[in-house]
Amino acid sequence: MITDPQELDTGVDEVIRFEGVVKRYGRRQAPAVTDLTFSVRRGELVALVGPSGCGKSTILRMVNRLVEPTAGRVVVDGRDTGHVDVVTLRRGIGYVIQAAGLMPHRTVRHNVGTVPRLLGWDRDVTARRVDELLDLVGLDPATYGDRYPAQLSGGQQQRVGVARALAADPPVLLMDEPFGAVDPVVRDRLQTEFRRIQTDLRKTVLFVTHDLDEAVRIADRVAVFSSGGVLEQLADPQTLLSAPANDTVVAFTGSDRGLRRLAVTPLRAEDLDKPLVVAPEDGAAYAATALDVDRGQFAVVVSRGEVVGWVPRGALREAARSGPRDARVRDVLRPFRATATTRQDLRAAFSALLAQDAPLLPVLDDGGYAGALTPDVVLRALRRETTGP
Structure with a gap:
């Protein structure tokens, strides 16, 4: 037994x-x-x-x-x-059900410590375990420990239920x-x-x-x-x-x-597009010519390792043709509203792309610029996951 x-x-x-x-x-x-x-x-x-x-x-x-x-x-x-x-x-065996199933007449601390007490754990050990688990599920023990379930939101009650299920490890x-x-x-x-x-x-x-x-x-x-x-x-x-x-x-x-x-589907650096990178201080005419050579429709603007925006080729051409002779990339750059990271999945990153007025979304890897997410990247990533590397 x-x-x-x-x-x-x-x-x-x-x-x-x-x-x-x-x-x-x-x-x-x-x-x-x-x-x-x-x-x-x-x-x-x-x-x-x-x-x-x-x-x-x-x-x-x-x-x-x-x-x-x-x-x-x-x-x-x-x-x-x-x-x-x-x-x-x-x-x-820990057991968590819908609506948490907490004992309404007991505080959060007593609910979480139920099984350790039944197992005869030392009182101080149980108290430390309860505080540790409340921290783990994002509930400050000092704030929530002495409250009753009726004083918690539904989401907070569910967190207490998870903590209770984990109490005896x-x-x-x-x-x-x-x-x-x-x-x-x-x-x-x-x-x-x-x-x-x-x-x-x-x-x-x-x-x-x-x-x-x-x-x-x-x-x-x-x-x-x-x-x-x-x-x-x-x-x-x-x-x-x-x-x-x-x-x-x-x-x-x-x-x-x-x-x-x-x-x-994870967002991976190897799937990303690598559009031309220019600096804010680059001349508009130079950047437009570089984009023509690169056959790209837009460039990503990076300054000292930080992504600051993007520029379409049409805007660079217009600045080079009609603007002052010293027109710079910074004069026509458009800021990004959001970025993504390689720790995200495609759904979160693609949602961020759709939420901003830009054809691409910069993706960061360990804090640095890794490439750009575009609709074509999404298709490539899905095909890669279907067929394997």
């Missing part, structure tokens, strides 16, 4: 494994989950998606035995959960539509915050969501289910969107899956 949640961590690469799992709620009813076999690797986040009633939450709850399988078995770190004391099992984290009850702006922030936390902690996570965009944004792999809990495809987001396994997955991912791929 496992006596401590940390004993669940035995070094097995497959932390969660479903082996021929079936779940029926009545002898004559169709199964809610059908012959499910797949595994989740250590430190991996797998998102479960599919239409309502396809068994996503049932699959999740069979891991911590809130639901018992009818047939087959669920294995956590090499141990059949059916042979593990259910209370001990659940204390070693469980090797496995189950999340059942944790961000579904908050507005889109808060949801976006929570997704970003959780992805940051997951990057730091590398927990093994099963994440249920009805939102495909959320799944491809945060997951390492996505499992698509159809009615009856049938696993149709398990793949990384890029593969799922570029190579759906069958018509069921095609229908679920939608006709706009090509656009969704922007969110899972």
Whole structure:
């Protein structure tokens, strides 16, 4: 018998494994989950998606035995959960649900420290762990620690729920539509915050969501289910969107899956355009001639390593023909409203490009100018991800 949640961590690469799992709620009813076999690797986040009633939450709850399988078995770190004391099992698995499920009569500190107290942790150790986790999820312990759930916004309650699930440092984290009850702006922030936390902690996570965009944004792999809990495809987001396994997955991912791929395609320096670079003090006539030789339509203006704007060839020609003889690039340059970085995905960078009145967007790499994003770059990057290097 496992006596401590940390004993669940035995070094097995497959932390969660479903082996021929079936779940029926009545002898004559169709199964809610059908012959499910797949595994989740250590430190991996797998998102479960599919239409309502396809068994996503049932699959999740069979891991911590809130639901018992009818047939087959669920294995956590090499141990059949059916042979593990259910209370001990659940204390070693973090669980986050929609609307957080906080105890309303307890403060934030008491909510986060629930499992460590049940495990008999020292009071001072628990207090330090609670403060550490509140900091981790972006809530100042001094400000929020003594508040009650009713005094928090929906997004703040979800953060407390995540902190509570992480309190005893469980090797496995189950999340059942944790961000579904908050507005889109808060949801976006929570997704970003959780992805940051997951990057730091590398927990093994099963994440249920009805939102495909959320799944491809945060997951390492996505499992698509159809009615009856049938696993149709398990793949990384890029593969799922570029190579759906069958018509069921095609229908679920939608006709706009090509656009969704922007969110899972990284922005890389080697894909960027390299338009002519000029300096603000360069002569307009010189820059126009250089653009003619380069056969470019515009140039990027860089001063002392910093991008300051861009100039179209037509404006340089006009300044050279009709302006003063000493006309300079700085006299006709147009500033950029935004920049992108190679740490962003194509969706964020392309959105910034569309939001400004310019045919290109400068991209920075380690603070320096790396090249320009254009619509052609987007197409090249998508093709590169489809065909491989």
